[in-house]
Amino acid sequence: MAECATYGTVAVLQINNPPLNVLGHDVRSQLMSGLQQALQDKAVCSIVIMGKGQTFTAGADVKEFGTEKVFWEPTLHSLVEAVSASTKPVVTAIHGTTLGGGVALALASHYRLADSSAKMGLPEVQLGILPTCGVTQRLPRLVGLQTAVRMVTSGQTQSAQQALTAGLLDKVVTDDLLKKAVGFARSVDVRGLEARRVSSWTVPGADRAEDVLDAARKTLVRRSRGAIAPLTALQAIQASLLPFETGMKREAELGRYLWTSWQAAALRYAFFAERTVKRWHIPRNKNVNYRTAEPMDIKSVGVLGAGTMGVGITISLLQAGLKVVLTEVNKAQLDKAVSLIQRSLEGKSGGKPQPMQLRATTDYSQLREVDLVIEAVFEDLALKKKVFQQLDAVTNPRTILATNTSGLDIDQIAAATQRPDKVIGTHFFSPAHVMRLLENIYGRHTSVETIATAMQLGATIGKVGVLVGNCPGFVGNRMKGLNFTEAMFLLEEGAEPQDVDKALEEFGFAMGPFRVSDLAGGDVHWRRRIQAGLTTEHGPPPYTPVLYRQGNRYSPLADMLCMQGRFGQKTGAGWYRYKSGSRTALPDAEVHRLIHKHRQDHGFQRRNISSQEIVERCLFPLINEGFRILEEGLATGPQDIDVIFLLGFGWPRHTGGPMYYADKVVGLGNLLQSLEKYRAYHPRSAHWVPSSLLRKMAAQGTSLSIWAAGSRL
Numbered sequence: 199m200a201e202c203a204t205y206g207t208v209a210v211l212q213i214n215n216p217p218l219n220v221l222g223h224d225v226r227s228q229l230m231s232g233l234q235q236a237l238q239d240k241a242v243c244s245i246v247i248m249g250k251g252q253t254f255t256a257g258a259d260v261k262e263f264g265t266e267k268v269f270w271e272p273t274l275h276s277l278v279e280a281v282s283a284s285t286k287p288v289v290t291a292i293h294g295t296t297l298g299g300g301v302a303l304a305l306a307s308h309y310r311l312a313d314s315s316a317k318m319g320l321p322e323v324q325l326g327i328l329p330t331c332g333v334t335q336r337l338p339r340l341v342g343l344q345t346a347v348r349m350v351t352s353g354q355t356q357s358a359q360q361a362l363t364a365g366l367l368d369k370v371v372t373d374d375l376l377k378k379a380v381g382f383a384r385s386v387d388v389r390g391l392e393a394r395r396v397s398s399w400t401v402p403g404a405d406r407a408e409d410v411l412d413a414a415r416k417t418l419v420r421r422s423r424g425a426i427a428p429l430t431a432l433q434a435i436q437a438s439l440l441p442f443e444t445g446m447k448r449e450a451e452l453g454r455y456l457w458t459s460w461q462a463a464a465l466r467y468a469f470f471a472e473r474t475v476k477r478w479h480i481p482r483n484k485n486v487n488y489r490t491a492e493p494m495d496i497k498s499v500g501v502l503g504a505g506t507m508g509v510g511i512t513i514s515l516l517q518a519g520l521k522v523v524l525t526e527v528n529k530a531q532l533d534k535a536v537s538l539i540q541r542s543l544e545g546k547s548g549g550k551p552q553p554m555q556l557r558a559t560t561d562y563s564q565l566r567e568v569d570l571v572i573e574a575v576f577e578d579l580a581l582k583k584k585v586f587q588q589l590d591a592v593t594n595p596r597t598i599l600a601t602n603t604s605g606l607d608i609d610q611i612a613a614a615t616q617r618p619d620k621v622i623g624t625h626f627f628s629p630a631h632v633m634r635l636l637e638n639i640y641g642r643h644t645s646v647e648t649i650a651t652a653m654q655l656g657a658t659i660g661k662v663g664v665l666v667g668n669c670p671g672f673v674g675n676r677m678k679g680l681n682f683t684e685a686m687f688l689l690e691e692g693a694e695p696q697d698v699d700k701a702l703e704e705f706g707f708a709m710g711p712f713r714v715s716d717l718a719g720g721d722v723h724w725r726r727r728i729q730a731g732l733t734t735e736h737g738p739p740p741y742t743p744v745l746y747r748q749g750n751r752y753s754p755l756a757d758m759l760c761m762q763g764r765f766g767q768k769t770g771a772g773w774y775r776y777k778s779g780s781r782t783a784l785p786d787a788e789v790h791r792l793i794h795k796h797r798q799d800h801g802f803q804r805r806n807i808s809s810q811e812i813v814e815r816c817l818f819p820l821i822n823e824g825f826r827i828l829e830e831g832l833a834t835g836p837q838d839i840d841v842i843f844l845l846g847f848g849w850p851r852h853t854g855g856p857m858y859y860a861d862k863v864v865g866l867g868n869l870l871q872s873l874e875k876y877r878a879y880h881p882r883s884a885h886w887v888p889s890s891l892l893r894k895m896a897a898q899g900t901s902l903s904i905w906a907a908g909s910r911l
């Protein structure tokens with residue numbers, strides 16, 4: 199857990215708690231006793247704290263949060279204070295990615311040394327808490343308010359060089375950190391110790407504090423979108439302008455407030471959910487799971503189609519060091535894609551991107567020897583089936599064939615080949631080289647090896663892979679579609695697009711559904727509705743009532759906009775209008791007129807609709823569908839659905855995701871009641887019929903987390 203050794207007059211305490219040296223109770227106890235021993239040992243003049251393995255420490259053990267263990271002595275706070283109060287100089291030597299409590303230990307030390315490849319960060323706000331143990335008080339004294347505010351409220355990591363420039367580190371070294379730290383510790387003098395205690399310093403540039411804090415507050419109010427941790431952390435930093443002990447009390451007070459907040463619990467859940475989804479199984483056959491599966495070794499990947507998605511996917515693969523054969527029949531499109539890829543990879547640090555690993559070709563037969571192909575052609579079932587037939591003919595029979603689709607039937611695509619066991623859906627999110635989510639969809643015949651390979655490939659290229667079953671829209675788009683459907687009904691009943699968007703943005707989404715639709719292009723879903731027979735390019739299909747389709751209430755408003763060529767930002771007009779070259783959504787009188795006339799034509803009585811109703815009507819049907827998905831065994835557990843929404847659809851992270859939010863914030867009983875209430879008002883929308891899983895759980899008074907714990911392997 200923590201090892202102690204002496205090198206002449208220097209005692210070295212090394213954390214050894216693989217994989218990430220988190221500071222659980224055992225580690226804290228051993229570090230504390232090592233420190234006390236070193237202080238008592240007359241032969242020891244100075245002390246080094248460092249870590250073994252891949253990192254100094256990733257900080258506090260988050261698994262202890264929400265349990266009593268975190269308060270067991272020595273707490274992290276006691277340990278940090280013991281380091282700060284040490285009568286012998288303490289040097290912290292940092293390597294790897296040092297986070298949270300690791301930075302707290304470093305700040306309390308008298309000297310800070312780091313390996314040149316080290317990174318340091320304070321991700322606490324991402325867990326809904328603030329950096330305590332004196333971090334909000336010591337950091338501004340060391341690096342100034344501005345840098346401290348940036349580090350604490352963003353949670354982003356700093357490179358060793360940045361930390362050195364900011365004044366957070368005293369020295370950056372290359373190679374043999376242990377030797378250099380011991381050498382450094384030998385050179386420091388106990389006589390200078392008092393002056394090295396950061397707590398005795400004042401915050402540099404305190405005279406400009408108001409301006410810095412005001413500017414930060416304004417930015418955070420806009421960016422946090424309801425998350426309370428960043429603004430609370432800012433208050434703690436503000437307290438660093440007070441005497442140190444007063445500031446420490448304020449930090450502890452604010453820390454306690456966040457510690458017990460529902461948002462901290464939700465964010466902790468989100469942290470572990472992202473890691474839980476890799477432990478997948480198929481609900482209908484639990485023997486098929488991450489433990490029994492053996493992935494194929496993938497060294498080369500073919501990407502078919504050099505449009506926006508193909509380019510993003512290629513960049514992700516190249517960045518992970520894989521060989522890529524990019525195939526596109528249109529030579530001009532291919533050349534454009536290659537230049538985009540090269541530009542994107544140029545100047546990327548880390549040495550991974552290797553453009554020479556890319557072969558671009560118009561010739562399908564070049565895909566003959568790749569291990570896996572990701573097809574990224576236009577979202578059209580007939581086209582994809584044709585492409586898969588060709589791929590089946592040209593590629594090696596052992597090659598896995600993946601289709602990048604956002605909702606088409608994997609089984610139909612697989613049926614176009616002689617190897618349905620080697621066909622899988624890999625739904626990338628746009629921009630594919632930026633978005634971390636990869637929704638992997640198994641079909642009826644997809645083999646366990648193919649599933650494991652797609653999941654492994656996701657991890658290799660830095661994505662969070664979530665495995666789901668095959669159904670229209672899969673998990674993400676099947677649920678998300680309902681949100682947009684209800685949003686349009688709200689327009690019919692009296693809301694304006696900006697009212698709906700505002701309510702959901704206040705809930706925490708970066709963009710409301712109409713702004714998202716304008717960004718993505720309304721034509722994409724219009725084509726899908728046409729394919730599904732819900733509408734035609736000229737209006738409702740013959741003999742179809744305007745407001746009902748396929749047994750459900752239907753709003754034709756989106757179709758009406760598309761029929762006018764209003765596809766969103768790319769056409770300068772959609773639900774909003776856009777000035778040339780601008781992405782700012784401006785309310786458009788023409789849209790208001792169109793909605794107004796539609797209401798009049800169909801006898802809707804306009805009424806004022808509250809933000810609460812907007813949020814409930816847009817989100818509750820989607821959550822209800824999530825329960826149906828679990829019931830149908832299309833996702834391993836609620837975490838999988840939550841991760842899809844957190845990483846793919848901008849669901850506000852501080853609420854944990856749709857299923858967590860329903861379970862822990864709304865409450866399953868309340869959700870059921872609301873669904874019943876809206877169902878009574880809107881009987882012709884099947885999405886208000888509560889799922890039987892939800893009914894059962896609400897009746898039993900059980901929770902999704904208990905259900906999930908029982909179902910996960």
Ligand SMILES: C/C=C(\C)C(=O)SCCNC(=O)CCNC(=O)[C@H](O)C(C)(C)COP(=O)(O)OP(=O)(O)OC[C@H]1O[C@@H](n2cnc3c(N)ncnc32)[C@H](O)[C@@H]1OP(=O)(O)O
Binds near residue numbers: 261274300330
């Ligand atoms: C007050 C609060 C204080 C003082 C704090 O310190 S709060 C904690 C601050 N630290 C963090 O938030 C670190 C979070 N961890 C990460 O960001 C990443 O794990 C990493 C960048 C450090 C490493 O990433 P990676 O190499 O991809 O590894 P994984 O994320 O997959 O993690 C491996 C396993 O370790 C578990 N883990 C990671 N960090 C912690 C932690 N701080 N406490 C407990 N467990 C942690 C993670 O869940 C993985 O576990 P398994 O899923 O493999 O079981």
